[in-house]
Structure formats: C-alpha cells, structure tokens
Amino acid sequence: MSTTTPTGPPAAKADARGGRLGRNTQRLNEIGLIGAIVVLFVVLSATAPGFLSVTNQLAILRDAATIGVVAWAMTLVIVAGEIDISIGPAVAFSSVLLAKATGEWHIPFALAVLVCLAVGLLLGAGAGFLRARWGIPSFVATLGLWSALRGLAQYMTDGLPVPLDANGFLDVLAGSILGIPTPAIIMAVVFVVFLFVANRTAYGRSVFAVGGNAEAARLAGINVSRIRVILFATTGLLAAVSGLLLAARLGSGNGGASVGLEFDVIAAVVIGGTSLAGGKGSLLGTLLGVAFITVIGNGLVLLGVNAFFQDVVRGVIIVGAVLINVLLSKRNGARSA
Amino acid sequence: MSNTDVVAEVRAGTKRYPGVTALSDVDFAVRRGEVRALLGKNGAGKSTLIKVLSGAEHLDSGEALVRGTSLAGLGTRDVAALGVATVYQELSLVPEMTVAENLFLGAWPRSRGALDLRRMRAGAKEAMARIGVDIDVDSPVGALGSAGQQLVEIARAVAQRPTLLILDEPTSSLAAAEVRQVIDVVRTVAEQGVAVIYVSHRMDEIRQVADTATVVRDGRIVETLPVRTASTHEIVAMMLGTAPEAVAARTRRPSAEPPVLSARALVSDRLNGLDIDVRPGEILGIAGVLGSGRTETLRALVGLDRPASGEIRLRGEAVRPGAFAAMLARGLGMTPENRRREGIVPLMGVDENIVISDLRKVSRSGVLDRRAIRQAARALIDRLAIKTARPGTPIGTLSGGNQQKAVLARWLHAGSDVLLLDEPTRGVDVEAKRQIYDQMRLLADDGRAVVFVSSEVEELADVCDRIVVLRGGRAVAELSGDEIELNRVMALAIAEE
Numbered sequence A: 001m002s003t004t005t006p007t008g009p010p011a012a013k014a015d016a017r018g019g020r021l022g023r024n025t026q027r028l029n030e031i032g033l034i035g036a037i038v039v040l041f042v043v044l045s046a047t048a049p050g051f052l053s054v055t056n057q058l059a060i061l062r063d064a065a066t067i068g069v070v071a072w073a074m075t076l077v078i079v080a081g082e083i084d085i086s087i088g089p090a091v092a093f094s095s096v097l098l099a100k101a102t103g104e105w106h107i108p109f110a111l112a113v114l115v116c117l118a119v120g121l122l123l124g125a126g127a128g129f130l131r132a133r134w135g136i137p138s139f140v141a142t143l144g145l146w147s148a149l150r151g152l153a154q155y156m157t158d159g160l161p162v163p164l165d166a167n168g169f170l171d172v173l174a175g176s177i178l179g180i181p182t183p184a185i186i187m188a189v190v191f192v193v194f195l196f197v198a199n200r201t202a203y204g205r206s207v208f209a210v211g212g213n214a215e216a217a218r219l220a221g222i223n224v225s226r227i228r229v230i231l232f233a234t235t236g237l238l239a240a241v242s243g244l245l246l247a248a249r250l251g252s253g254n255g256g257a258s259v260g261l262e263f264d265v266i267a268a269v270v271i272g273g274t275s276l277a278g279g280k281g282s283l284l285g286t287l288l289g290v291a292f293i294t295v296i297g298n299g300l301v302l303l304g305v306n307a308f309f310q311d312v313v314r315g316v317i318i319v320g321a322v323l324i325n326v327l328l329s330k331r332n333g334a335r336s337a
Numbered sequence B: 001m002s003n004t005d006v007v008a009e010v011r012a013g014t015k016r017y018p019g020v021t022a023l024s025d026v027d028f029a030v031r032r033g034e035v036r037a038l039l040g041k042n043g044a045g046k047s048t049l050i051k052v053l054s055g056a057e058h059l060d061s062g063e064a065l066v067r068g069t070s071l072a073g074l075g076t077r078d079v080a081a082l083g084v085a086t087v088y089q090e091l092s093l094v095p096e097m098t099v100a101e102n103l104f105l106g107a108w109p110r111s112r113g114a115l116d117l118r119r120m121r122a123g124a125k126e127a128m129a130r131i132g133v134d135i136d137v138d139s140p141v142g143a144l145g146s147a148g149q150q151l152v153e154i155a156r157a158v159a160q161r162p163t164l165l166i167l168d169e170p171t172s173s174l175a176a177a178e179v180r181q182v183i184d185v186v187r188t189v190a191e192q193g194v195a196v197i198y199v200s201h202r203m204d205e206i207r208q209v210a211d212t213a214t215v216v217r218d219g220r221i222v223e224t225l226p227v228r229t230a231s232t233h234e235i236v237a238m239m240l241g242t243a244p245e246a247v248a249a250r251t252r253r254p255s256a257e258p259p260v261l262s263a264r265a266l267v268s269d270r271l272n273g274l275d276i277d278v279r280p281g282e283i284l285g286i287a288g289v290l291g292s293g294r295t296e297t298l299r300a301l302v303g304l305d306r307p308a309s310g311e312i313r314l315r316g317e318a319v320r321p322g323a324f325a326a327m328l329a330r331g332l333g334m335t336p337e338n339r340r341r342e343g344i345v346p347l348m349g350v351d352e353n354i355v356i357s358d359l360r361k362v363s364r365s366g367v368l369d370r371r372a373i374r375q376a377a378r379a380l381i382d383r384l385a386i387k388t389a390r391p392g393t394p395i396g397t398l399s400g401g402n403q404q405k406a407v408l409a410r411w412l413h414a415g416s417d418v419l420l421l422d423e424p425t426r427g428v429d430v431e432a433k434r435q436i437y438d439q440m441r442l443l444a445d446d447g448r449a450v451v452f453v454s455s456e457v458e459e460l461a462d463v464c465d466r467i468v469v470l471r472g473g474r475a476v477a478e479l480s481g482d483e484i485e486l487n488r489v490m491a492l493a494i495a496e497e
C-alpha cells in the first residue's frame, strides 16, 4: 500500500466558493426570504382588497420604519451576542418626554428634541455600562429598563396621551418628502449608515469579533467594554428617534404606545438570519426580515383578521420562518461542514 | 493477524470540504492491541480521518466501519456505543463544571433519579488514578489550564473502557513527565487489546508509544510502516514529500542590551516572587513543569492579570500592573496557549483574524480598506505558509496547526516590539515549527524581544538565546548562550526544591 504519487492540487488554488460556509447559508436564507416576500405579495394582492394600492404600499413603508430604524442597531447588538429588550418602552418614553418637555416644561422645541435624543442615548449607554463593567447579562439590564421606562412613561402621564403642539418639524416627520413617508426615508438613511459601519469600520468588525469570541477579541486588543457600551447607546438613541417619529405621527406623547415592539424588532433580526448566539448576521437579512414582518402585519389587517388572532398568526409565522432558517443552515452545514 | 482483529476500517474514503479535499481515496485499518500513529503535516487530513471514525463527520464516498458496522448515518453517540472513545484535538470540556462532572458528562451516575454525587466523585478519582494523575476532581475544569484539561480529557476517554481509543494530539500541551504518563497508559490499554490511534507531531513520542505509523499527505495515505525500523529522516521526508532541509546549527546571541521589559518580585496566585528581564534582540525561553507559573508570568507581564505585589517596568518606566490595553498600545503582543478559547474568532475569515490586532493599519481615514486587508493578510499567509483555501475562509475550518500560525501572524501584523508567545508551536508540524522558529529569529535579529514559553524543553534548548527556568512561581535558574544544553535545562526544570 505504498504510494508516492504526486499529491492533489494545493488547496490554495482550489474552488472559488471555498469555505464561505456562513455566507452561503446567509445567501440561502436571504433568497428564501425574498421568495417568501414575493409569495406574500402575490397571495395578498389576490386576496386582500387594496393591498397593491399606492396608499397601502406607502403605509407599509411607514410601518416598516417603526421596526426598521431600531432593527439595524439591534442587528449589531445581537451579532455581538447581546440583546436589548427595552425598545418598546424606550420609544414610548421618548415620545412622552418630548410632549412633556415642549408642553408642561416650556423647553424650546429644538432643545427638547436634543434632550430626548441625549436621554435615549444615555439610558442605552447605562444599560451597556452595566453589561460591560459588571457583567450583568444584557437581557437583565434591559429588562430593568423595559420595566422602569414603561412605568415612568405611564406615571408621568397618568396613562393618558399628552398632546403636542403642531409645528413644521413635526409635520415633516409625520408627513412625506417627495411622496415618500419621512420615517421611511430616515430608515433608509440609517440603514445605509449601518451597512457601512458594520462592514467597513473597525468598530463594525470589532462587533463581529466580540460576538464570535469575546475573549479572543480582548486578547487581540479590542476594547470589548467600549464596544458594548456603544452598542446599547445606539439602540437607545435610535429608540429615541423612533419615539420622535411616533410622537409626530400621533400628535401626542403616549406612555402606552409601542407595546411589544421589541419583539417585532428582534424577530425581524432573527428571521433575517442573525444568530442569537452571536458572531454571525447581516443587515441585508434584517432588511428582508423587516419587510417580511411588516407585510404580514399589513396583510392580516387588510384581510380583516381578528386583532387578537393576528398575534397568534404572527407568532406562528415568525417561529416557522426561523425554523426554516435553522433547518436550511443545518442542511447546508451537514453537506459541507 | 486475521481480519477479525480489525477494529476500525476506512475503505476508499473521500471527504471534501469547500475548496479542499481533506481525504482522498483513503484505505485504513487498525487492529486490536495495535497502537497506530498518524503522521502528517498540518492540514494533511489526520483530524478529518479521526472525525470520520468517531462519527463526527461522514464520508462523501467510500465506507467507514467500526467492528464491522458501517458508520453511515450514525452520530457520535452511536459510534461511542460501538466502543469508540475520542479525545479531539481541541479541548471539549465544560469549563464551568467540575472535573468529576466533566468526566461523566452526559452519563452522570444516578440513583433514584437524582445525581449520585458520591459515586461520581469516586469514579472520577479512580479515572484520574488510572492515568496516574493527581488533580482535584472537585475543582472547576476552567481553573486547570490547558495541560490539566488535556489530562482530564484523556482520563475521560480511558474511563469509557473503549475498544478503539482515538487520541488527536493528546500531549500537545503537556511537558515531559505528563507525556510519560500518557504513554504508559496508552501502552497499558493496548496490551489489554484496545486498538489505539494516536496523532502527534513529536517523533520521539511516536517512537515510544506506537507500533506502526501511517503517514498522511494532502489527504492521501502515503504509507503505513513499522515505527521501529523506519528512520525519522525517512518518515519526515514522506510527510513533506521532499527531503527535509538540513538544520543549520544555530548561533546563540544573548543580548547585552538593557531589558525592555522587566519584573521584580511578582506575587500572585501562582507567582511567588518572580524576577525576570526581557531584552530586545534575543529569544528568551521560559521552561518549567506544569504549574510552575509559565502562563501566569506572561499574563502578568502583558497586564492581563494584576499581581498582588511586585513591579513591572517597560523601557525603564514603571507601569501600572493589569493595564492590558496600555501594554498593547505600547508594543506588547501575546499569543494565548488555548487558541480556540482565547485565540481565534472562528466564524471570521483568516484575513480578518490576522488584521484584527491593528485595524488602523488597514484603514484609511477611519474606513477599512478591503484591498489593504487582503494585501496585509496575503503577505502574512505566505510568510508563515498558512494553508487556507482563501484568505477569507472562516478560520474555524482550518486545521489546528494552521490556526496557530494565523494567531501568531496577528502580532506580526501589529508589529509588536515585545512578543510573548505561549506554546506557539502547539500542534504545529515539523516543517511549520521550523518556520515559526525562523520568524522568531528574524524578529529578534530585528531588535525585538521574543519570549517563548514551551513545554517541549527540546525546542527551547534548540532555539533560545537565554532560558529562564521557573519552579513554583519563581525563576530558579538562568542559562544563556553556550550554557544552554538540553540535559541541563531538563534537569533544572524537573528538579525538586
């Protein structure tokens, strides 16, 4: 059994697909999602009256922004192996803060907006600091925020909406620019920024490294604590932005708004193929996840499904989508890993 | 020997990964009572063959059999039930659990539905005693360090009383005394009729433990031959596919410059008044047995651990102990001994794993420059001959030795002045070892300081300009230049107080 034949081709010039295993799975997932969204579109345009109308499509864009603006930041949080569940209350709280600041506290409007953003950022950074400095799991740190901010927002308003005086800025936020809903434009801009940050900056790549192996990242000289604080500061900031959009849309600050928003956001990220275990994920996937969830929500309303039952349907669809995603990556993995 | 003696077999086995054929038309069989060594360069396919035989991977074509049962469609559990126990190359213990819990992972002894802690601890003590190792079975595995963990893995495999025992580089982080114990255990179980497959890059060890050796190269079996009659030169030539270069005698050049990094009277859990001087322009070896404080010394020097007392000076200035980030910023770099837990980011590409130590170098005004990343990574991949399908291949899919080289490449990228290398040749093949030594020499000649920790005294004696011997957390001897002789270092390292 002695052979000394020349050996096979060196690995270096082998097959160009080489090894991008994670990416392949990601691609598959994205193609699958696009397929699912197309199917949804076809089915809904046949069954749901008015689904394809321009008004409805613009409404979908507007709804997508409610989830999307925060979902981009959430993608990085989850890639880093963390989670932020404080989104819904943070959004509601920010809307209340704006209404209170401009109304009752007589703070000039522009300053009030800045205060809202700053407070959102600091609250997020605070949760991140608890995680980074004392190792409090981010689920717990943001669970604290989730409870405290909802409570504070309701307490400050006695559970009633606080009306906002209309002004030009709010009108623009609530309205459209060149026919496109302003929130959708903001969502798109933030998306592009995050796409860039995630792939082309040291910060973005460090987030992936921390999620992939925090200890290795630390030993390679990455300031893991700093990254963690920034991550939660960004979700906090973008939740505040969402809060401003909400306030503009409702014309009031509303402590009881955005219930369960965090779950839509997290679901969109996870459906998009980002792993809750960290280290792996894509913003493009999240974009598709946001589209998927928003279209389903819109369709269920148009089809006149009972409001309570809508939640049941959505729950089943979300878990189903993630299950397919997991099975896909398993199959792909089994073939090549 | 009759065919009924064959315990495990692969027939015409082929296994492909994206971009690589890890096994190509392999025929392999191992019999009862035989200790078979698997030899080959990094990435030759040794671990892949082992994973196929343990049910962790499945062949694309061909057949794998254990005791006549085809492994097609079987998982690791099913294969374990056939009597196969495997120690994988990468440690696979739960660090937070105790040694005893890990030894019985997933098969904890129970009585009336509850865990039987007493039986578990007794069984664990017996398992450790069987391989002749004294480790507290109640301590968490994470507290043990690589060597201790490796011993626990071996004890776990042996305790399963397998018919086929597979050991993938079981001794890569062990020092001479523990290696001796492992070899004795393997010989004993083989005499009881167990078939053993043993992977190692250390030829002297192979000679002591194995009866026969199978040489693998680029996924093919080159030859199977009796170990006793084959010369090392012959075997290495088969592994490499070419005759190995003659080793040039190395001239030792201990540096006379003032130390760039020095420590005085360091005291911590494992350190006990440690003094050490690291000079630019030389390779400083740190020798010592398991638990002598080698890793702790590096961690203290680089600021990962904060010693209870003592002083550390960098370029003459006292530094705050435990200031890791500041030390990196001032030109230190360290490769950790446990590459999977502390070294690699498995899902990221080899390229990003390398440049991660300094992303500014590959950025232009804050934006990462893909081209620069590719160039920097390519240069280092070539320089260290890292075998990877592409620069962007996830590093977790590389063979162990190649991962190790990439982690070293990281600090070459950062351009550190002081390199602290904890077992940098762990799991690295003969040729690659030489490449790593050459790199260390180049760095030293370039005026940098290299600190080299290894449990293989042979390589320390071969490569270093100066060697400090640690015992019980203290530097007990220093040899420099021509004072360095293998026997002397060995004697000093294992001498009792």
Ligand SMILES: Nc1ncnc2c1ncn2[C@@H]1O[C@H](COP(=O)(O)OP(=O)(O)OP(=O)(O)O)[C@@H](O)[C@H]1O
Pocket (backbone or CB within 6 Å): A011, A019, A336, A337, B017, B018, B020, B021, B022, B040, B041, B042, B043, B044, B045, B046, B047, B048, B049, B089, B387, B388, B396, B397, B398, B399, B400, B401, B402, B427, B429
């Ligand atoms: N999961 C995987 N995905 C892709 N390629 C892989 C995977 N596992 C191994 N490979 C590739 O298969 C080849 C053989 O790897 P293997 O781990 O068997 O080498 P090895 O002989 O054990 O090397 P070492 O001495 O470094 O441990 C290598 O080129 C490696 O990159």
Ligand SMILES: [Mg+2]
Pocket (backbone or CB within 6 Å): B046, B047, B048, B089, B168, B399, B400, B401
């Ligand atoms: Mg291997």
